[in-house]
Amino acid sequence: MSVDPVTAAATLGVLAGLAAPRIARAFPPVPAAPLSAAPCPAAPLPAAPTEVTGRLAAETSVVPSVGSSAGSPAGSLDRPLVSFLPGGRPGGSPIVVAVVGAVVFGGLAAARGPEPALPAFLLVAAVGLVLAVVDVTSLRLPDPLVGAAALGSGTAxxxxxxxxxxxxxxxxxxxxxxxxxLLYVVLALLPRSRLGFGDVKLAAALGLPLGWLGWPALWLGLLLPHLLNGVVVLALLAVRRVRRDTTLPFGPALLAGAWLAAVLA
Structure with a gap:
């Protein structure tokens, strides 16, 4: 009994989605450089009446310490997208990523059919699931993963x-x-641009399969990520999950835009 290609691809997507969070944990966030602030020796205070020292203690006790997020809304907005993951898991929820994998793989199989290039698209999709989880949780697109997507798709x-x-x-x-x-290098070098060179490298890797499909798919794949990212940013601003200066990952929008372009082309 033959298996439907779409069902087979969706099953592979589930397996890739279940594995993606575990693989993503191998790429934790890059630790920030610690602040080196040497404490200044306190000068001895002269003896003071009890009421004066009590007033001084009450005044100084309300001053927050350096690095405290108390009273500051920024403390809950450092990594806003992580809070959307079920249970707040650093590596993402395997069930959610598995569902996304099934949709991504099944959609590619349904749109591209049994053409010889389908394995290349599925390979990029598998690596893309890991990249999306890493970027959402760690705000980075590791070179080994981007290189694997480019080398694998080029070979396939x-x-x-x-x-x-x-x-x-x-x-x-x-x-x-x-x-x-080239286009993403220009965008990354624009003043006040929030694109990193990880985004540039990923755009180039995704340009391989999109270029294979032809110029309409390529232009669509270049345009859709910005539209999708704009919608996400507006939605997050509307529900007050981010501020205008909050750093957000762009890798998932790149991957989603490339997937839509491949499916619609």
Whole structure:
């Protein structure tokens, strides 16, 4: 009895989603440099009446210590998206990521069909699940994961081009990666830009499979992440989960935009 390709792909997506949080824990947040503040020796105070020392103690007790988040709304907004993960787990909820994996893999299989390039898209999707969890929880896109997505998709697309007898699509894939890289470098260098070079590298890696699909898919994949990210930011601002200066991950929007472009192309 044959298995439906979409069902098989969705099952692989569930497995990839269950594994993604565990793999993501291997890439914890980069620890911030500790503040080196040497305490100043306190000068001895002259003897004072009891009522004076009591007043001084009452006045100084309301001054918060350095690094305290008491009374400051920023304490609860440092990593706003982590609070949306069920149970606040640093690595994300495996069940939620498994559901996302099933949708992502099943959607790619339904849209792309049994074409030889499908394994390349599924490989990028598997690595993308890990990258999304890492970026949401740690605000970083590790080079080893981005490199694995680029190398894996490039190798799989080369095999697909040989199998399908369409080597002319490989230059389009490379052109898509190069164009994505150049555009995102420009965006990252703009004044007050919040894009990091991890986002630039991921955009280039995603440009390979999008370029393989053609220019409409590539342009759609370049535009959709900004639209999706804008909607998320507005929603978070509306529910007061973030401020205008809160740093948010852009990797999930890049991945979601590339997935939509691949499905709609």
């Amino acid at each position: 697309l080369t095999g697909a081009a040989v199998a399908a007898g369409t080597p002319g699509r490989l230059p389009l894939a490379l052109a898509g990666a190069a164009l994505s890289f």
